[in-house]
Amino acid sequence: MKILMSAICAMAAVCWAGPIEDSARRVLSDYGEAVMPVTAVLKVEAPGASAPQERNLEFLGTVVASNGLMAVSATTLSPFNNMGDAASVGGSRPTTSASRIKIRFSDGIEVPARQVLTDEDADLTFLLPEPEEGKPAPKFPKPVEFAPGVAANVADELFTVGRAGDLFGWAPVLGRLHIIGRVERPRRHYLIAGAFSPGVGAPVFLSDGRPLGLLVVRREPAEPQPGRPAPFQQAIVVLPSETVADLVEQALHTANNSSARRP
Numbered sequence: 535m536k537i538l539m540s541a542i543c544a545m546a547a548v549c550w551a552g553p554i555e556d557s558a559r560r561v562l563s564d565y566g567e568a569v570m571p572v573t574a575v576l577k578v579e580a581p582g583a584s585a586p587q588e589r590n591l592e593f594l595g596t597v598v599a600s601n602g603l604m605a606v607s608a609t610t611l612s613p614f615n616n617m618g619d620a621a622s623v624g625g626s627r628p629t630t631s632a633s634r635i636k637i638r639f640s641d642g643i644e645v646p647a648r649q650v651l652t653d654e655d656a657d658l659t660f661l662l663p664e665p666e667e668g669k670p671a672p673k674f675p676k677p678v679e680f681a682p683g684v685a686a687n688v689a690d691e692l693f694t695v696g697r698a699g700d701l702f703g704w705a706p707v708l709g710r711l712h713i714i715g716r717v718e719r720p721r722r723h724y725l726i727a728g729a730f731s732p733g734v735g736a737p738v739f740l741s742d743g744r745p746l747g748l749l750v751v752r753r754e755p756a757e758p759q760p761g762r763p764a765p766f767q768q769a770i771v772v773l774p775s776e777t778v779a780d781l782v783e784q785a786l787h788t789a790n791n792s793s794a795r796r797p
Contacts, residue, residue, distance in 0.1 A: 554741050557693075557741055557742060558693050558708055558710075560743055561693050561695065561708065561739050561743050562706055562707075562708040564676060564743075565675075565676065565678050565695055565737065565739075566695055566706025566708070567640065567675035567676070567706060568596055568597040568675045568676060568677055568678050568737070569595070569596055569597075569695050569696060569697060569706065569736055570594070570595055570596075570597065570604065570637055570638060570639070570675075570697075571592060571593075571637075571638040571697060571704055572591075572592070572593055572594065572595045572604070572606060572635065572636065572637055572638065572661070573591065573592050573634075573635070573644070574590075574591045574611065574632045574633065574634060574635040574636070575588055575589070575590060575591070575632065575633050576588065576589050576591050576611070576613070576630055576632050577630065577631050577633065578628050578629075578630050579628060579629045579630075580628040591610060591611070591632070593606060593607070593610040593733065593734070594606070594696060594697060594732060594733055594734075594735045595637070595735050596735060596736060596737045596748060597674055597675055597677045597678065598660075598677050598678055598679070598778070598782050599677050599782060600674070600677055601662070601663075601674070601786075601789075602637075602645075602662070602663040602672075602674035603650075603660055603661070603662055603663075603677075603782070603785060603786060603789065604637060604660065604661045604662075605658055605659075605660055605661075605735065605748060605778065605781075605782070605785075606658070606659050606660075606661060606734075606735045607658070607659070607735045607749075607750050607751055608652050608653070608654055608656075608657045608658055608659040608750075609657055609734065609750075609751045609753070610659075610734065610735065611630075611632040611635075611649070611659055612630055612632075612652075612654070612659075613630065614630060632649070634646075635647045635648065635649070635661060637661070637663055638704070639672060640703075640704060643672060645663045645664075645666075645672055646664050646665070646666065647661040647662060647663045647664060648661065648662055648664055649661060650662045650785055650788050650789045650792060651781070651784055651785040651789075653781055656721075656750065656773055656777060656781060657734070657750035657751045657752070657753075657773070658748070658750060658778070658781055660781070660782070660785035660788075660789075662785075662789045678737045679745065680745050680747070680748075680775040680776075680779040680782060681775060681776075681779055682775070682776040682779055682780075683776065684740070684744050684746055684747075684774070684775040684776070685774070686713055686716075686724060686740060686746055687716065688713050688714065688715060688716060689712060689713060689714075690712065690713045690740065690741070691710060691711075691712050691741045692710065692711040692712060692713065692726065692738050692739060692741070692746060692772075693708055693709070693710060693711075693738070693739045693740075693741070694708070694709055694710075694711055694728075694730070694731065694732055694736055694737065694738045694739070694749065695707070695708050695732065695736060695737055695739075696708075696709070696730075696731075696732020696733065696736050697732065707732070709728065709729070709730025709732070710729075711726045711727065711728035711730070711731070711738065712726065712727060712728060713725065713726055713772075714726060714727045721777065722774050722777070723752055723771040723772065723773065723774070724746070724747065724771060724772035724774070725769070726738075726770070726771065726772055731749070731770065732749075733749070734748075734749050734750055734751055734770060735748065735749065735750075736748070737749075738772050744775075745775055746772060746774065746775055747772040747773045747775050747777070747778055748772070748773050748778055749770055749771075749772060749773075750770070750771060750772075750773045751768055751769075751770060751771075752768060752769050752770075752771045753769075754767060754768075
């Protein structure tokens with residue numbers, strides 16, 4: 535009986551601490567800190583409004599390079615992106631601008647950042663941290679490095695990393711998703727489902743720990759219907775690693791050039 539019970543306990547331990555769970559813990563350990571909260575102030579100027587409106591934003595971004603370059607969803611900083619006529623007010627579109635962008639570290643330190651590159655179709659904006667003059671540059675966490683050639687198929691299980699929020703001290707958290715579809719045109723996206731989603735701007739990993747891409751918004755105008763407001767359709771999808779890698783390279787090049795021109 536003791537031998538049988540020992541065997542059952544051993545089998546249960548193996549099931550509980552299997553390769554997928556071990557990989558998930560490695561992902562969280564390696565990249566949990568790379569997902570960082572970002573704050574900004576969004577100014578919205580609507581046609582006919584007496585004065586611009588401002589609202590505070592709080593969202594997630596992913597560190598994608600050793601210099602602290604961060605990728606965020608472009609929609610978070612430009613909420614009317616790709617909405618077509620659905621964003622119009624009296625035939626004119628509101629204009630938005632983001633300012634006072636800051637990256638928040640786990641110890642509460644906030645570092646200003648500026649936008650260096652935006653690809654609205656990919657729904658990515660890249661932020662470059664710029665520590666205040668006279669203050670030391672913070673040490674950024676290990677970046678999530680995206681590379682070409684990483685792909686996935688329908689039914690594959692994925693991990694995604696996020697943050698628990700201010701109530702829990704912004705602790706890194708991890709959840710599971712799975713792929714329910716793969717779209718190739720106009721560019722590759724993975725359609726996903728799952729009980730956990732940290733929101734756009736967060737990284738997604740294959741079950742073996744390789745970065746598959748970033749969560750972004752896929753949005754476009756829908757077919758208009760008489761007598762109804764102009765519609766649009768949207769979904770949160772995974773932008774593939776190869777596309778992210780290409781945009782990271784462009785953003786680093788743009789950041790280097792703009793920094794060289796600054797006095």
